[in-house]
Amino acid sequence: MSLLLQILLAFGTLSLLAIGGANAVLPEMHRLLVEVHGWMDDATFSQLFALAQAAPGPNILAASVMGWHIAGPAGLAAATIGMLLPAALLAWAVAGLTHRLSGAAWLKPAQFGLVPVAVGLIAASGVIMAGAAGTGWLSWAIIGVSTLFVWRTSLSPLWVLAGGGALGLLLL
Amino acid sequence: MSETITPGKAALFLGYAKIGLLGFGGVAAWARRVIVEERRWLSERDYAEVLGLGQILPGPNVGNAAVMIGRRFHGLSGALLATAGLYAGPLAILIALSLFYDRYGTTPGVAPFMQGVAAAAAGMVIGTAIKMGEKLRPPPELLAVGLLAVAGAAVLRLPLPVVVVTLAPLGVWLSLRRAWKAGAR
Numbered sequence: 412m413s414l415l416l417q418i419l420l421a422f423g424t425l426s427l428l429a430i431g432g433a434n435a436v437l438p439e440m441h442r443l444l445v446e447v448h449g450w451m452d453d454a455t456f457s458q459l460f461a462l463a464q465a466a467p468g469p470n471i472l473a474a475s476v477m478g479w480h481i482a483g484p485a486g487l488a489a490a491t492i493g494m495l496l497p498a499a500l501l502a503w504a505v506a507g508l509t510h511r512l513s514g515a516a517w518l519k520p521a522q523f524g525l526v527p528v529a530v531g532l533i534a535a536s537g538v539i540m541a542g543a544a545g546t547g548w549l550s551w552a553i554i555g556v557s558t559l560f561v562w563r564t565s566l567s568p569l570w571v572l573a574g575g576g577a578l579g580l581l582l583l
Numbered sequence: 584m585s586e587t588i589t590p591g592k593a594a595l596f597l598g599y600a601k602i603g604l605l606g607f608g609g610v611a612a613w614a615r616r617v618i619v620e621e622r623r624w625l626s627e628r629d630y631a632e633v634l635g636l637g638q639i640l641p642g643p644n645v646g647n648a649a650v651m652i653g654r655r656f657h658g659l660s661g662a663l664l665a666t667a668g669l670y671a672g673p674l675a676i677l678i679a680l681s682l683f684y685d686r687y688g689t690t691p692g693v694a695p696f697m698q699g700v701a702a703a704a705a706g707m708v709i710g711t712a713i714k715m716g717e718k719l720r721p722p723p724e725l726l727a728v729g730l731l732a733v734a735g736a737a738v739l740r741l742p743l744p745v746v747v748v749t750l751a752p753l754g755v756w757l758s759l760r761r762a763w764k765a766g767a768r
Binding site: 427428429430431432433459462463466468471472475476479480487495497498499501502503505506507509510516517519520522523524526527528529530531532533534535536537538539540543544546555556558559560561562565569571572574575576577579580583 | 616742757
C-alpha cells in the first residue's frame with residue numbers, strides 16, 4: 412500500500428473517532444503515528460502538536476502539519492483530506508436530515524438538549540487553557556480581565572488579545 | 584431578538600476566513616462572535632443548536648457547524664466555501680510556521696508575548712461560554728447538564744467522547760421532557 416494511501420486511511424479513521432475535536436483523538440493519533448506506523452518519534456509528535464496549537468484555526472489542523480512532516484506537500488494534502496472529509500460528509504448528511512425533519516415538533520427541543528454539552532465544553536476548554544496559561548499573578552489578572560471584557564462588552568476580543576500580548580512582552 | 588441577515592456566497596467565505604485567521608486558541612469564541620454578534624447570520628439560539636449538533640458528531644464542532652450553516656444558506660457551494668474559508672488561512676500560516684519553526688521559536692520576545700496572548704485567549708473562551716449561557720437562559724436542569732460537562736472535561740479530565748456520549752442523551756431527554764410537559768398542559 413502506498414504511503415499516501417496509508418496516511419489517508421490513518422487520518423480518515425481518526426476523523427470518525429474525533430467526537431469533541433482534535434484533543435479527543437490525541438492519544439489514538441499518537442498510537443497510530445508513533446507506535447503503529449513509526450512515522451515520527453515522541454518528541455517530534457509533541458512539537459508538531461504544540462506548533463498547531465500556537466497557530467490560529469481549529470486544532471484539527473495538527474493532522475496537516477503531521478502529514479507534511481511524513482510525506483511533504485502530498486502528505487499534507489492526504490492527511491488534511493483524510494481528517495476533514497469523513498466528518499464533513501457526516502455533518503452534511505445530518506444537516507439534510509434535520510432539514511427534512513424541520514416540521515417535527517420534537518426536533519427543536521431535542522436539539523436544544525445538546526446545547527448545554529456544547530457550551531459546557533467551550534467553558535471547559537477555557538478553564539483548561541487558563542490552567543495552562545495561569546503561571547503567576549499577572550497572567551491570572553489578564554485571564555480575569557479578558558473574561559469580564561468578553562462577557563460584559565460587545566467590543567472586539569482583539570483588544571484584550573493585543574493587550575495581553577503587550578503586557579506579557581513588558582512584564583512576563 | 585434582532586433581525587438576521589442572509590449572507591451572500593462571498594460574505595460566507597470571508598466571514599469564515601475571519602473566524603479561521605483570528606481563531607487563536609479558541610475558534611469557538613470567534614465563530615460565535617462573527618456569526619451571531621457581528622454579521623447576525625443566525626440568532627444566538629439557532630447558532631447554539633447548530634453547534635450542539637456539531638458537538639456530538641465527530642470532527643471539530645465549529646467545522647461541522649460550518650458545513651451545516653454553509654449548506655443552509657447556499658447548498659453544496661455554501662458548505663464548500665464556509666469550510667474552505669475556515670481552514671485555508673490557518674493552513675497557510677501553519678505551513679509557514681513549520682518551514683520557519685526553528686527561527687520562530689527562538690526569537691526574543693515571542694515567548695512572553697505569546698504567554699500574554701494565551702492568558703487573554705483563555706479569558707476570551709470562558710467569557711464566551713458565560714455570555715452564551717446568560718443569553719440562552721437554559722432551564723435549571725439543562726444548566727446542570729452544562730455544569731456537569733465543565734466538571735467532567737475540565738476537573739475530572741474525562742475523555743471528551745465519554746462526556747459527550749453520557750451527557751448528550753441526558754440533555755436531549757431532559758429538554759424533550761420539559762417540552763412534552765409544556766405541551767400537555
